[in-house]
Amino acid sequence: MIVDDEFEMNSRFVVKPEIRLLGVDDSFLSGEEVLVVGTIFRGGEWLDGVVRTTITRDGMNATERLSRMVRETRHYRQLRAILLDGITFAGFNVVDIERLCHETGLPVIAIMRRVPDFEKIRRALTYLSDGEERWELILRAGRIVRVVTREPDRPIHIQFTGLREEDAVQIVRLSSTRSSIPEPLRAAHLIATGIACGESKRRS
């Protein structure tokens, strides 16, 4: 990262307690088109809006659909960062977080409860069309950083782009008000599974 970029980000980016965040999660695989829910939150406290889209199971349209969902919401100009539940949705529809960041002008932080088994993913991808391209997107999501949030014994892991590590860590910690993961993601999960299944499901 060059110094100019870092300066620009630094001067632009202030993490206030009520920073507007978009949290994105998908529901279960129940058909070809999978429901994806976005929650607009003020920090980790307050649900301010709900958006949704669909993406194709094992398709290649996650980045495009999420980018459009973000740019089309009336909350767009208030948003300061996008939080994703990992970078693969609806099976192996992989999000290009750099492209999502570039197209929306917003930093992107992907949250994982545990470090993925990359060897297993790579093997699974060989059975899908565009396996190499999907693998490239996974590699491009960048290094994985361990973060302790609300529960010291349940650290999470993040990948991020468009902001500095210290800002990404601050956003994740600030918004993890009720559990070890950011509240916008916890709510998006409850809503997506509740709507798709009739009742929200706890994480496995």
Add this chain to the structure above:
Amino acid sequence: MIVDDEFEMNSRFVVKPEIRLLGVDDSFLSGEEVLVVGTIFRGGEWLDGVVRTTITRDGMNATERLSRMVRETRHYRQLRAILLDGITFAGFNVVDIERLCHETGLPVIAIMRRVPDFEKIRRALTYLSDGEERWELILRAGRIVRVVTREPDRPIHIQFTGLREEDAVQIVRLSSTRSSIPEPLRAAHLIATGIACGESKRRS
């Protein structure tokens, strides 16, 4: 209300800050079956789950569908009260709040931003089948009480059954943490309209 009833309610009913509430609202009329969303909240603070059902536009099945949704959720045993956004859903599908209370064993509180224009409703009902029955249900919802919650200049109005007025008022005030209406209802509205329309809508 006889003294024994009152004593039973009183001895059973304690309003704790984290009292589990179910807030129910519908989405816009977009077809014959209208999405209805229930949010399970801890007081006015914390989304704990999401359930959904559908009810028929201008149908007669709101009470039955809501009753089943409540009894089937895994949160049922934790719930202490049901909050409804008014008593008519999906057009003129009227909820029998006494029957809902009886079938679920839970107090029911219906919240209105303003006192309905009953004469207008009565005239509208003459154009629907079962108009007299719908009107009876509206009358059975009981007297309307004005409550000042978070915003002194925006009082709301409630109808209730299965609990004492002072408990109903306490629950409504306790859970109106972000606006003049209980947070479970504000969130249910954002989710129902967000899912049905792609983006949540503010109240008119």
